[in-house]
Amino acid sequence: MDVFDVPAVPEWLPQHLRDEGIESLYPPQGEAVEAGVTEGESLVASIPTASGKTLIAELAMFSAVARGGKALYIVPLRALASEKKAEFEAFEQYGLSVGVSTGNYDSDGEWLAQKDVIVATSEKVDSLVRNGAPWIDQLDCVVADEVHLVDDRNRGPTLEVTLAKLRGRNPNLQVVALSATIGNADELADWLDAALVDSAWRPIDLRKGVHYGQALHFDDGTQEELRVKSSEKPTAAIVRDTLTDDVDAEGNVVEAGGSTLVFVNSRRNAEAAAKRLANVTSPHLAGDELAALAEVAEEIRGVSDTETSDDLADAVEKGAAFHHAGLASQHRELVEEAFRDRLVKCVCATPTLAAGVNTPSRRVVVRDWRRYSGDAGGMQPLSVLEVHQMMGRAGRPGLDPYGEAVLLANSHDELDELFERYVWAEPEPVRSKLAAEPAMRTHLLATIASGFADSRETLVDFLEQTLYATQTNESGRLEQVMDDMLRYLEVNDFIEETESGRLKATGLGHTVSRLYLDPMSAATIIDGLQQAETPSALGLYHLVCRTPDMYQLYLRSGEREEFTMEAYEREGELLGDAPSEFEESRFDDWLSALKTAMLLEDWANETDEDRITERYGVGPGDIRGKVDTAEWLLGAAESLAGELGLGSAASVREAKKRVEYGVRDELIDLAGVRGVGRKRARRLFEAGIGTRSELRNADKSVVLAALRNRPKTAETVLANAGHQHPEMDDVTPDPDAAPDDVAEPRHDDSDDDQSSLGDF
Missing domain, CATH: 3.40.50.300 (P-loop containing nucleotide triphosphate hydrolases)
Incomplete structure (x- = not known):
C-alpha cells in the first residue's frame, strides 16, 4: 500500500514518510490499515520485531489527533519511554505536542492535558487514573506496547487493569496492542474487542x-x-x-x-x-x-x-x-x-x-x-x-x-x-496474573478509591472486563481472592461499608491509593510508625525495606551470621518484633531487609560508592534503584504519619532527605541546592560553608577552591543558591579552602566526581 493511499491520516504524514524513505507500507502495516487502524478501530498486532509496529502505532495515534483527539502510548520501561518520546518529537514540526511521564506516582499530571501524544509507563498511567487526571476521559487512542507483558507476575496485572479501566472510562476508546511474540493473540484480540493482525513477515530474513x-x-x-x-x-x-x-x-x-x-x-x-x-x-x-x-x-x-x-x-x-x-x-x-x-x-x-x-x-x-x-x-x-x-x-x-x-x-x-x-516452537500463550493476592489487594483498593466500583457486585462486573475473567476455567476463583482481599482492606481500615451497603475508601485508603502503595506496605509502615515517636534513620530504612514494594537484597553465602549479629546489636533501633530464628524464611526476610537498610544507611552516611558496591555485591544501578524506591516509600510514610497525626513525621522527613541526597544530617540544607549534591556539599562544608544561606553570601574565592577550582561549576552552584554575583571572572581560589583530596589546583572544568546520585 502506497503511503499516499492510507486513509484518514494527517495531510502532512504521507510526505513526511516519503521524505524518510518510506514509499509503501510493509504487508502487516497494510493489513492494519485495512483493518481500520487509521479510522479508530481497535487492533492487536502480533508481528516480528523490525516489521514496523511503531509505524502502526503512529498511524493510529496521529489519525486520532487529526480528528481532534488525544493519544496515549503505554510502555513497560522508563528507558523505552524516553526512546519513544524522542522518536515522536520528530513530528512536533507539524504542530504535534508530545509529553512523557514516568515517575511521581502521587501526581495527577495536569500539565499533560495540553499534550496531543503522551508517553508513559503502565504504572504511571495507573497512578494518573487513581489521582483523577481529568484528561484521561478525553483519550481517543491508547497504544499498549509489548502487550505480552500482561503475562508478567509483577507488572502484568497493572497493565491489564489499566487497560480495563481506560476502556471502562472511554467506551469508544481505540486500543492498539503491539507485541512481537504472542502465543494466543486471538484471545487478546477477543478481550479487547479488536481486529487481529497476526503475521510472521519480516522486511529482512x-x-x-x-x-x-x-x-x-x-x-x-x-x-x-x-x-x-x-x-x-x-x-x-x-x-x-x-x-x-x-x-x-x-x-x-x-x-x-x-x-x-x-x-x-x-x-x-x-x-x-x-x-x-x-x-x-x-x-x-x-x-x-x-x-x-x-x-x-x-x-x-x-x-x-x-x-x-x-x-x-x-x-x-x-x-x-x-x-x-x-x-x-x-x-x-x-x-x-x-x-x-x-x-x-x-x-x-x-x-x-x-x-x-x-x-x-x-x-x-x-x-x-x-x-x-x-x-x-x-x-x-x-x-x-x-x-x-x-x-x-x-x-x-x-x-x-x-x-x-x-x-x-x-x-x-x-x-x-x-x-x-x-x-521450531511457538511462544507460550499469555496468561493473566491478576488473581495473585498482591495484585488483587492493590487494584481492588484503587478501583474502590477512584470510584470505579462501590459494591461487591460492581467490583465483580469490573473484574469481568479483565483478561483473567476471559481466560479462567476456575469457577469462583476470582471472587474468592477478591473476597479475601476485601476483608484484608476492611480489617486494616482502608475501606468501609456504609449504612446503605456501599463500599467506599476511608481517608486513609484514599491516601494509600494516591501514594501508589501496596496496601500491605502501608499496613507495615503504619504499624512501625506507631511504635516510636523519634525512630532512627536505620529503623525507618529497615521498615520500608520490609514492605512488598521494596525489592530486597538477598543474603549471599555466609552472610546470615553477619547480619544476625547486626540484627541483635541494633535491635533497639528496629521497628517491630523480629521473627524467631527458627522461622527460617521469615527471619531471612528480616535479615535481607536489614542488609538493604544498611546499604541505604551507608549511602546516607556518605560512604563512597565503590565501597558500597563492594560490600553489598551490587552495581551502581542497584544503589540508584534502592535509593529511588526508599525515597518514594519514605515520602509515603511521611504522608501516612501526617494523615494519622503521628509524631514521627519529622524523623521520617529527615531520613528521606538524607537518603535522597546521600548525606549526613548537617548537609541536608546544602545538598538541596541544585548542582551541589553529596560530594560537593561535603567540600563546601569543610571550607566553612554549611547552609544554603551561607552559600548565597559566600566568598567566591572560598567556593571556587572548595569546588576544586572549576569556575563553571562554581558559577552554576552560586547562581542556583541565589548569589547576586556568581560570575567567576578574575576570582582566585583561596588555598586555605582547597579540599584535601586535590593535590594541586586544576584550571579545566572537567569533573570526575558525582555531584549527586542523579549524576551516576
Whole structure:
C-alpha cells in the first residue's frame, strides 16, 4: 500500500514518510490499515520485531489527533519511554505536542492535558487514573506496547487493569496492542474487542538455528561451517566470524562485518563474557573507532567511581560491553548508543535488553538458555517467548542484509532438543496474573478509591472486563481472592461499608491509593510508625525495606551470621518484633531487609560508592534503584504519619532527605541546592560553608577552591543558591579552602566526581 493511499491520516504524514524513505507500507502495516487502524478501530498486532509496529502505532495515534483527539502510548520501561518520546518529537514540526511521564506516582499530571501524544509507563498511567487526571476521559487512542507483558507476575496485572479501566472510562476508546511474540493473540484480540493482525513477515530474513560442532544448523535445513579453534569458545568463534568481512576472489568486500548481541543468564556472566570477548573485537577496530571508543569509555568512567564502571570502560575501549540492570542508567544509555552506532561490536546482556529497547545486531547468540529460579530451587529453561524476544533483536532494515539468531549446543542430543524446544516452537500463550493476592489487594483498593466500583457486585462486573475473567476455567476463583482481599482492606481500615451497603475508601485508603502503595506496605509502615515517636534513620530504612514494594537484597553465602549479629546489636533501633530464628524464611526476610537498610544507611552516611558496591555485591544501578524506591516509600510514610497525626513525621522527613541526597544530617540544607549534591556539599562544608544561606553570601574565592577550582561549576552552584554575583571572572581560589583530596589546583572544568546520585 502506497503511503499516499492510507486513509484518514494527517495531510502532512504521507510526505513526511516519503521524505524518510518510506514509499509503501510493509504487508502487516497494510493489513492494519485495512483493518481500520487509521479510522479508530481497535487492533492487536502480533508481528516480528523490525516489521514496523511503531509505524502502526503512529498511524493510529496521529489519525486520532487529526480528528481532534488525544493519544496515549503505554510502555513497560522508563528507558523505552524516553526512546519513544524522542522518536515522536520528530513530528512536533507539524504542530504535534508530545509529553512523557514516568515517575511521581502521587501526581495527577495536569500539565499533560495540553499534550496531543503522551508517553508513559503502565504504572504511571495507573497512578494518573487513581489521582483523577481529568484528561484521561478525553483519550481517543491508547497504544499498549509489548502487550505480552500482561503475562508478567509483577507488572502484568497493572497493565491489564489499566487497560480495563481506560476502556471502562472511554467506551469508544481505540486500543492498539503491539507485541512481537504472542502465543494466543486471538484471545487478546477477543478481550479487547479488536481486529487481529497476526503475521510472521519480516522486511529482512531472520534465520534461527543452533551452533554445534563446527557448524551453524539453521531452521531451513541448511548448514554453514563456522569453525571453533582449539583455544576458543563457541561464542568467541561466532563473534569473530560475524566481525569478519566477506570478500570475493579478487579481495573485494562483498559484505562488511556486523555486530553480535550475546544473551547470558546472570550479571556476573555478562561481565565475564564481555571481558573475554573484548579480546576478539579489539583487532577488528579501525583507528577512528578506537578514538571514538576511548571517548565513550571516558564518559563511562565519569558516571560512577566504581569497579563496575571501570570494568565496563575497559571493555568498551576494546569494542565490547556488558549490559544489565546493575548498571546506572547512564551506563546503559552510553552502551546502547555506541552499539547502535556500531562502535561497540559485541554486547553481552542479561534478558532485560530484550524488552523493547532498540539495539539491533547482525547476530544474536542465546548462550544460556537456562537460568536460576528461586521458586524451583535450581536452573530452569527459559520460556519460548523470552528466547524469541531475544532472537528478534537480530537484523534491522537498512543496517543488516540479514539477521541470524543461534543457540549453543554441547551435544547432538542437545542440538535436537534446542530445535524442538525453541527454534521450531511457538511462544507460550499469555496468561493473566491478576488473581495473585498482591495484585488483587492493590487494584481492588484503587478501583474502590477512584470510584470505579462501590459494591461487591460492581467490583465483580469490573473484574469481568479483565483478561483473567476471559481466560479462567476456575469457577469462583476470582471472587474468592477478591473476597479475601476485601476483608484484608476492611480489617486494616482502608475501606468501609456504609449504612446503605456501599463500599467506599476511608481517608486513609484514599491516601494509600494516591501514594501508589501496596496496601500491605502501608499496613507495615503504619504499624512501625506507631511504635516510636523519634525512630532512627536505620529503623525507618529497615521498615520500608520490609514492605512488598521494596525489592530486597538477598543474603549471599555466609552472610546470615553477619547480619544476625547486626540484627541483635541494633535491635533497639528496629521497628517491630523480629521473627524467631527458627522461622527460617521469615527471619531471612528480616535479615535481607536489614542488609538493604544498611546499604541505604551507608549511602546516607556518605560512604563512597565503590565501597558500597563492594560490600553489598551490587552495581551502581542497584544503589540508584534502592535509593529511588526508599525515597518514594519514605515520602509515603511521611504522608501516612501526617494523615494519622503521628509524631514521627519529622524523623521520617529527615531520613528521606538524607537518603535522597546521600548525606549526613548537617548537609541536608546544602545538598538541596541544585548542582551541589553529596560530594560537593561535603567540600563546601569543610571550607566553612554549611547552609544554603551561607552559600548565597559566600566568598567566591572560598567556593571556587572548595569546588576544586572549576569556575563553571562554581558559577552554576552560586547562581542556583541565589548569589547576586556568581560570575567567576578574575576570582582566585583561596588555598586555605582547597579540599584535601586535590593535590594541586586544576584550571579545566572537567569533573570526575558525582555531584549527586542523579549524576551516576
